[in-house]
Amino acid sequence: MNEGLVALGTAAWLGILTSISPCPLAANVAAISYVGRDVSRPRRVLAAGILYSLGRALTYVLVGMAVVTSVLSIPSLSNFLQERANQLLGPLLVLIGCGIMGWIRLPFSTAGRGHALRERLASNGLTGAALLGALLALSFCPVSAGLFFGGLIPLATGTQSRLLLPAVYGIGTGLPVVVFAVLISLGARGLSRTFSLLSTVERVARPITAGVFVLAGLYLILRHLLRIGG
DSSP states (O other), X not given: OHHHHHHHHHHHHHHHHHHHSHHHHHHHHHHHHHHTSOTTOHHHHHXXXXXXXXXXXXXXXXXXXXXXXXXXXXXXXXXXXXXXXXXXXXXXXXXXXXXXXTSSOOSOOOTTOOHHHHHHHHTSHHHHHHHHHHHHHTOOOHHHHIIIIIIIHHHHHHTTOSSHHHHXXXXXXXXXXXXXXXXXXXXXXXHHHHHHHHHHHXXXXXXXXXXXXXXXXXXXXXXXXXXXXX
16 A cells, blocks of 8 residues: 555656756746636636646546556566566666766757647647647657656656556646646736746755655665665
8 A cells, every 4th residue: 555655656756856947937938828818717727727637637547548558568587577667667766866867868858849839739729738738748858868768667666657657646736837827817816926936946846856766776786786784
């Protein structure tokens, strides 16, 4: 039970951290400006925010299920991971921590592409909100790709969670849009200050999270690879 709760909490935190990282945060700001444009209809704003987040969550579920199922369906790979998980996890956690800090950059990025498609989606009402969430979920930048493929996927594979953990992660990535949709629908003010607060939280949370990953990775390396303290 405790391990399951830790896995759920970790997936949720990875999703939230993804959502407030610089590149995804910029995409979420654009999404918020879209879902909040019809301020005279607060219920519609709230519905658009929820559908946007559900679109993101569903995309991560489908991608996560495909990747985790592919790994688990290969017996030799699955058995190898089960036998060597502790040895592999330590170095992987260190690499993820370095990636979160931007010290290691992935050689690809899909962020910033498809502007014309996003504009077309923005004119399709509530359906467009869900599709926009799905599209932006696929716009991986180095940080979000590292958190998803380097953080969530190994966690979901290790717990054999094809559905739940990717869904929790996806909901976490769309949470800021839902929060701001609620604030807009309630006529809340000071949204720019809230954006600034999110940026501050991200600057603090990212190095803390990276430090936790690195320390946990070093502990596993010392215990399972170097056999120190085991």
